[in-house]
Amino acid sequence: MAFARTQHALTLALVSAVMALGGCTSYAPAPKGFQAAATQPYRLDAGDRLRISVFEQPGLTNSYTVDQAGYIAFPLIGQVAARGQTMPALEAAIASRLKQGYLRDPDVTIEVDRYRPVFVMGEVGRPGQYSYVPGMTAQNAIAIAGGFTSRGNQRDVDVTRKINDRVITGRTTISAPVLAGDTIYVRERLF
Template sequence: MVPVFRIAFTAAFEIAVRSFAIGVLLGWSLPAGVHAADDYVLGPGDTVKISVFDYPDLTTEARISESGRITFPLIGSVAIAGMNPAEAEKLIARELSDQDFIRQPHVTLMVTQFASQQVTIIGLVNKPGKYPLEKASTTLSELLAMAGGVAPEGGDKAVLVRSSANGAKRNRIEIDLYGLFEGDVSKDMEVKAGDIIYVPRAEVFYVYGEVQRPGMFPLQRNMNVAQAISISGGLTPRGTDRWVKVKRRNSQGEIQTETVELGDMVRPDDVIYVRESWF
């Protein structure tokens, strides 16, 4: 049985992926000549292709150095890190004009490789890896859409690891994906270059004894014992839902066996045992 959360989650991602198909997703798959968003901030490691209208000999592809500079014909070294593409175009055009090389040049800059502004997403997503931030503001939901959504085994929470401004400390932020895709936009936080997003495996529980399909199952939010038995296929003809036992760890980590009611909540890693009816 597919959890309701997973159905809604997948549907949300399908919509998001369609909206990205022409822009971000196809742009990411192109090997060269990719137009960055107007607010993308150029940085060391990015590769750019610069051309000047009517001057094909000046077409240059260069990687921005660690000092934030590129070398362009006629004008030499130019610092463009920290600018968006439009600002870099204006700077190069101004230099060509001010140094009396070209009167009123029309300069075009394209980012062919995004390397300076990247986010890493790992764990239970369909396409883990590094993704470029092609605009100044990218949200978690947009990043997850780029990664193809959460895999069927993925949980309904994510962990964001972010380094402090000086890099001395790493902060860990837990994000409620269930709440996000239920419509709580406050949880759709903005991701930043260098962030690591981890989607862990979903929490699970186990059912054995007199049920149709004993085994391990993903734990849904606010699931009770009756629902857990239903997910495992329900009772066999010999089973009873009375005196259901569960093995679980206490706060000291010790495994204890308890008798539970059908309305009791299931906890992560619970082992539920359904007894055989005596009558």
């Protein structure tokens, strides 16, 4: 009787472990393009604050925020599409529109004044929204969010990222780079 009970308990434990491990595979490893996005030029999106300078035009030089629709409101020329643009492309677009009856040869430069935030969730000390810094890794973001809890999986994380207007989630190592706007989720470890 004791042997049957032990065998039944062992079977239940094995079934539970298989089911738990099956739940771990709900996210696939990060696709190839996922990591490649970290090496591409920075693409602007809603929430980025830009310092735009127009040479010898102090009235146009200012900080502008990319709104939720993906535009910046720029004096004289109105709304300029910024979402998905690189900074050199946006510089050229603003200069081109300023040439159309406003300035003869505008010299426009753009710097990111404040990047959109990253979000850290799951098994961390203080889940929430945090400032992005270029070169940030998942481990840096987790450290800023109070580090791992005692239950946190310290090997890999799930990162949700917007690539070419598609939201993709992939599992990466904690040393993988993150981008502005990413959501980092620390899962609970099994053992």
